Amino acid sequence: MKATKATMLLAGIAASALAMSGCGSSGGGESDEPIPIGVLADLSGATGDVGSVFNEGMLAYVDNLNANGGINDRQLEAMSNDYAYEIPKAEELYRKYVNDESVAIQGWGTGDTEALRTRVANDELPFMSGSFAEELTDPEESPFNFVVAATYSDQARIGMNWISEDAGDKTAVAILHNDSPFGTAPVQDAKDWVKEKGLDIDVTSYAMPAGTTNYSGMLSQVDADGADYIMVQNVASPAAQLAKDLADSSGDQKIVCLNWCGNELFVTAAGEAAEGHMMVQPVAPLSADKPGHKEIVDYLEANGGDPKTTANSYVQGWYTMHAMAEGIRATLDGDNELTGANIREALETMGPINTGGVFGLGEIEFSADSHRGSNSAGMYTVEDGKMVEVEGGLTP
Known part of the structure; x- marks a missing residue:
């Protein structure tokens, strides 16, 4: 597949000094500042075969979202870097993303997700990833981790x-x-x-x-x-x-x-x-032709991709970023400051996120009692x- 516009765009992104408080963007829906999200990607490590495709789906979602006005007219700024499935590198990148004042983190593996769990809680940064380990669904143990699909x-x-x-x-x-x-x-x-x-x-x-x-x-x-x-x-x-x-x-x-x-x-x-x-x-491949696949197929066809050869790891990446984006949107729609704590509350209270039949029974939904977004496959x-x-x- 040809490089997406997201890949080319993100290659030129430099971390900017935004006016933020703590680990969140200042202001509610009135700001026009980009919204920074740190992304930990395995592009070259032990799980790079699926990790690179998952990452590409995430970045494609961001590109498509931004091309259609972003979130409340604000662009999503995904800072994506390869940690090669090495936990020390993931921890180093995480520190960088905190310094760059990311409002949320998208991770990848179970090892790095579990290693960062305490820091994520202390920094109050919502964290989603490609890991569907069951222990990450308990808000008592993992208050800022969210698992979008069946564990x-x-x-x-x-x-x-x-x-x-x-x-x-x-x-x-x-x-x-x-x-x-x-x-x-x-x-x-x-x-x-x-x-x-x-x-x-x-x-x-x-x-x-x-x-x-x-x-x-x-x-x-x-x-x-x-x-x-x-x-x-x-x-x-x-x-x-x-x-x-x-x-x-x-x-x-x-x-x-x-x-x-x-x-x-x-x-x-x-x-x-x-x-x-x-x-x-738990995530329907494009060959299943669910209603929620249409936007992905349209994007691929418009950007040199081929839906027939695109693995469903791409679909998982797309909708994992979508779930986080919807939490951010709900936070801004409530005219709340864009902090990790407020995004967490929005994800827990906003109700179901419709996936058009792509995820299990069709919806992702969290609550204050459970960060298990779905249990169906x-x-x-x-x-x-x-x-x-x-x-x-x-x-x-």
Whole structure:
């Protein structure tokens, strides 16, 4: 895809000394100052395959928003930098964004999101990210973190429910996960869910070592443990290699990918080996043709992009930035000072954010009691090289 206008615009943005108080822009709806948001992006690190697409979707949303008048005639200024999935770099960039008086932060990974959680709370900066770890949804523990989609744990619960129904009898599931906080986030919750609901499923889990180029040995262990299904909590590239190795070994396990490998990048990279495998995906891909996709498709077509080859990580980035922008809009519409505390209150009280059917049951909604924006997802399968919706709006 060609570079978007957002990418070119943001490359030339310099941090400006704005008249602000604390970590927020002064004034309510009367100011014409740009609204700064710090963005932590993984463009070149361990999850860069999906992280770069997510970031591109965020920046495209900002470009489209600004081209259509911004928020109450104010431009959104997204300061995006690559932290390469390295927590110390994320912390360094976070300090820079605080100094640049950002009113909110868009992060990426579970590791950096959790590492920054206390600082975010102390600085009173609303924080969204590509991490859907369940512990981030509790305002008592994470008062300024907001999770826009079904958590990894809810996705795993939905996946276990589907497996139980699909198997129709006692079965076994191997959870293969990224060797990181992102990877382990839903593992224990999935095991607890099976026990709580009395599902007749034996569950084992295995870490997928970073940089592995062949999973034949791990698949042999999965076979030895009697697994009939493989649930994957990882990004697209290793999941695709796993699918290829499974096909090469003539294995008959069905793969159930959660969010970050449940996408077109997995389908393309795995090729024929992806056919028939399943995905728990809380954000509908463009191929699902939901009403909320129209603005994205129009933007892509107007800017040299191709909706047919754009992965749904782009859609996730677009709507995550949209959720934050709507919180900012509600703050300004209430003629409140644009501070992190006021944006948080707006997000908690503004009611549902309509996504036109793109997110789960169609809406993102937070409250003072829960920062879980949604708990629903769709089940997809791979048919003829495409993601096909099997059932939408599933909840645990």
